[in-house]
Amino acid sequence: MFKNFIQRPVLAIVISILTVFMGMLAIEQLPTSQFPEIAPTTVNVFIAYPGASADVLTKSCVVQLETAINGVQGMRYIASDATSAGEATIRIIFEPGTDPNMAVVRVKTRVDQVMPNLPPLVQREGVIITPVQPSMLMYVNLYGDAKDADERFLYNYAYTQLIPEIQRIPGVAQAQILGTRVYAMRIWLKPDRMRAYNISAEEAMEAMKEQSLIARPGRLGQSSGINAQALEYVLVYKGQYNTPEEYRDIIVRANDEGEKIRLGDIADVTLGSEFFDIYSTMDGMPAASIVLKQTMGSNASEVIAKVKAKLKDLSVMMPPSIKYRVSYDVSTFLDASTEQVLHTLRDAFILVALVVFIFLGDWRSTLIPIIAVPVSMIGTFFVMQMFSLSINLITLFALVLSIGIVVDNAIVVVEAVHAKMEQEHLSPYNAVKVVMGEIGGAIIAITLMMVSVFIPIAFMTGPVGVFYRQFSITMAGGIIISAVVALTLTPVLCAMMLKPHVAGHKKKNLLDRFIAAFNRGFERMTGRYVAILDRVVARRVLTFGSLAVFCAGIYISGQVLPAGFIPNEDQGTIYAIIQTPPGSTLETTNKVAHNLQHICEEIPEIESVSSLAGYEIMTAGRGSNAGTCLINLKPWHDRHKDVNEVMEELEHLTKDLGAVIEYFEPPAVPGFGSSGGFSLRMLDRTNGTDYHEFDRVNKDFMAALAKRKELTGLFTFYAANYPQYELIVDNQVAMQKGVSIGKAMENLNILIGSDYQQGFIRFGRYFKVFVQAGPEYRRYPSDLADLFVKNEEGEMVPYSSFMRFEKRLGPNEITRYNMYNSAAIRGLPAAGYTSGDAINAIKEVAKASLPRGYDIAWEGLSFDEAQRGNEAVYIFLIVLIFVYLVLAAQYESFVLPLVVLLSLPVGVLGSFLMLKMMGLANDVYAQIGIIMLIGLLGKNAVLIVEFAVQKQRAGATVREAAIEGARARFRPILMTSFAFIAGLIPLVVATGAGAIGNRTIGSSALGGMFVGTLLGVLIIPGLYFVFATMIQGRKLISDERDEPVSEQFIRSAEEGSSAKETIRHLNDRLKELLKRKKD
DSSP states (O other), X not given: OTHHHHHOHHHHHHHHHHHHHHHHHHHHHSOBOSSOXXXXXXXXXXXXXXXXXXXXXXXXXXXXXXXXXXXXXXXXEEEEEEETTTEEEEEEEEOTTXXXXXXXXXXXXXXXXXXXXXXXXXXXXXXXXXXXXXXXXXXXXXXXXXXXOXXXXXXXXXXXXXXXHXXXXXXEEEEEESSOOOEEEEEEEOHHHHHHHTOOHHHHHHHHHHHSOOOOOEEESOOTTTSXXXXXXXXXXXXXXXXXXXXXXXXXXXXXXXXXXXXXXXXXXXXEESOOOOEEXXXXXXXXXXXXXXXXXXXXXXXXXXXXXHHHHHHTTSOTTEEEEEXXXXXXXXXXXXXXXXXXXXXXXXXHHHHHHHHHOSHHHHHHHHHHHHXXXXXXXXXXXXXXXXXXXXXXXXXXXXXXHHHHHHHHHHHHHHHXXXXXXXXXHHHHHHHHHHHHHHHHHHHHHHHHHHTGGGGOOHHHHHHHHHHHHHHHHHHHHHHHHHHXXXXXXXXXXXXXXXXXXXXXXXXXXXXXXHHHHHHHHHHHHHHHHHHHTTOHHHHHHHHHHHHHHHHHHHHHSOBOSSOOOOOSEEEEEEEOOTTOOHHHHHHHHHHHHHHHHTOTTEEEEEEEEEEETTTTEEEEEEEEEEEEEOOGGGOXXXXXXXXXHHHHHTTTSSSEEEEEOOOXXXXXXXXXXXXXXXXXXXXXXXXXXXXXXXXXXXXXXHTOTTEEEEEEOOOSOEEEEEEEEOHHHHHHTTOOHHHHHHHHIXXXXXXXXXXXXXXXXXXXXXXXXXXXXXXXXGGGGGOEEEOTTSOEEEGGGTEEEEEEEEOSEEEEETTEEEEEEEEEEOTTOOHHHHHHHHHHHHHHHOOTTEXXXXXXXXXXXXXXXXXXXXXXXXXXXXXXXXXXXXXXXXXXXXXXXXXXXXXXXXXXXXXXXXXXXXXXXXXXXXXXHHHHHHHHHHHHHHHHHHHHHTTOOHHHHHHHHHHHHHHHHHHHHHHHHHHHHHHHTOOSTXXXXXXXXXXXXXXXXXXXXXXXHHHHHHHHHHHHHHHTTOOSSTTOOOSOHHHHHHHHHHHHHHHHHHHHHHHHHHHHHHHHHHO
């Protein structure tokens, strides 16, 4: 069948050109990202209730919404966070792969059911439901160095000029400015003036409502179908006020004598901000921090490039004192990692070519397999597009590893052609025709076996399943294309490029002498190898004893090898989480953040620092004693310390800043949590939560965790010692004084907490009008005694006459998980330990120390890691079963495939030993490498078994067939294996971005391939002798065929092709005879 391609070289070349062409088209269309989309879909429900404490917000809103949302279709878990800043966020985490639009619809349907039960102010503010994209795309700071460029101006400049432009860029799902410094008309009431004029806050707001309004008078001159007029006039009214001067002129009270009290008499009116809850700076300068997130399936690099181009265009219109800086974007790490992988591809390509050249001995023979590499690799992109994959680190790793694999089939063909020309003195064309009939079946068998390794894991689910799927489809695509190339293009190139061997030809130059010496040395080594096999191949005890030792080694090394999930890479970014003492003001936290910035300026590895006082990135919560600093490091090649060393230095330098500061890296996988390390919740499953008792249990649990050597950087924001004052109303006295308790509390809501009833349009945007007492009237608890409320008879009654205050302590932030009150805990594995070790340690501590009614739960990436269990074992079992069944069908035997399967433990042991030697973990990358080893080492076994079966069918004994099969395939096995190993060397020695992943997958594959090849060539013949002897002369049915399926396929195709050729030749001959007779 495949001989036809030798006679049709143009067809073979065109097939390869089309493969490359389709792959190049696919490259332009494939999305690019750091990792596949494995993060679960998340929907956020945001609630604003100005003035409400965390406890009030939880009881009035969060519990009702959680109850309604709980159990929504596809939900994994639900988590909420309520702060005394009057804001709450409920996060609903869905199973990976859930359509985010459908998730939003499901959540909104549940929220609509309880909306009427929520407080009126919450309904007026609106319950905002948004899908959260898996990753933060960019972090942009708009900063200014002039006095007039304060945070409020920068925020609103970005809000009005930048955000609308950026949101229109394709691929940008969300553009959000952290904080709420958006313009607002602030009515700062003066309670002492209001008391003097006997005016309540309610009266002031009523006056605003009556005078600043939207009117629609209509038109004059309309005939209404009765009386036509010549002209028509539109009646207009100014509408809502939008300047401070207009609001100051609002008349609150007037009498018949012309006396009037204006709003400006009892309040200061300014164009201020909605809230003053966050201080944002960059390198000490005021800044507006913009966070961008991308849509699913978009190309991260392209979106970032478009955003940067748009910012560059917009910068032309910016005031001279305003500048912008991209403090973080995923493309930095992605581009650096991609560049690292491309360099690795280049180096691997060169090393593979060098190994092939040494074994094959001339540049023509070397060029043929090397041509197969770009054809197979570029063609793989077309396969990736067919299966909706993306260009990410996992698929790029697969491409790097595929270099050594895709070149194998071509090497087997070229080496077999050389051997046939040497042995039978054939021309390249005739040698290729003979060889394709002999090894075509072996190539198909190898391809089937290697593809069968990757097929079952392509159907796995969950986050790890997505990793395996992307890797397996990429590898399988490359392997299938390389097999097609080996059966079509490679034979044609051999027939065109190779030269026949000339007897007695002496090689002259130094390189030729080196190659000749290498070949002589290899022949001597082959002779010694055959001599060893002659002594050990029939020793069953030695064969199975060695296997037992290898299996024991796997078990022991597996116990001491640290387990992990996805390693944290040096992404060049550090999150500093600041926690000042409870009760600290926003200014105190901001001062600590500034001190941290000054310290960072002295560290040469740090490029810039952005700080947010009042916001912590872990739970996206807000509080005056919380802060976050985003520390950006210099590019990897411009610094001498990695991210962990910088974090250790910062921990030492900032331990005396008067605040708890912990340092974390970004999450290993964007969208999986807010930071690296582990993430869990301590849950209170009792019927009612005593916040102080919960705080005690949490502190004891944290203390117990701190004693474990596997854990470091433990951190929690939960505390029940935030200073609070409880308002206690004497109902009887209030009623006696004619005070409505509802109106009294509503008055406090306005004066202390703030309220808004209307808005206005300015700068083409909608802004709110907030009413609140001036800051000087609400500084201390004693200021409450100077506030008054109007009773039913219009008299001003002091609050102190019917209300008292008691000091108490309580939580400033309440977090919940699956409708239980919880404490969010973050931390990092200690040096020398993995996240798997940390999770096991936490489980042990929780089981031993938590009292009855308390438990732990996992979130983020830890949720999946904690549930993995023995997933890797099941994966390998599934792969082995699938490979076994494919080989059983191939060899028409349920016994012979055991030769292949039992040869694999040698490589797995080598992989574990290499990982331990390199100080790496048995994580997803390592397991990907081991799965790939099953295919590669199985390929070596298949090469020997395939040839041994041919020899045995030709009349050789089992022992002779085993030895001859090993001898004949010894050189191609070593050649292909060392070519693959050479391609892995750049991965093993990788540095910079993505170094841990590179080293892990490279070490896992290299160690397994090296040990598995060197020892496998000794074990496989012995296993073949045992199992071939076992089944010799035994069949399931009497006329069962023992010829391998692939060999039968090739032979049948050749016989059919030969018969057709004979018939065609006879027809031509018959036509010629008939023509002669006619003439």
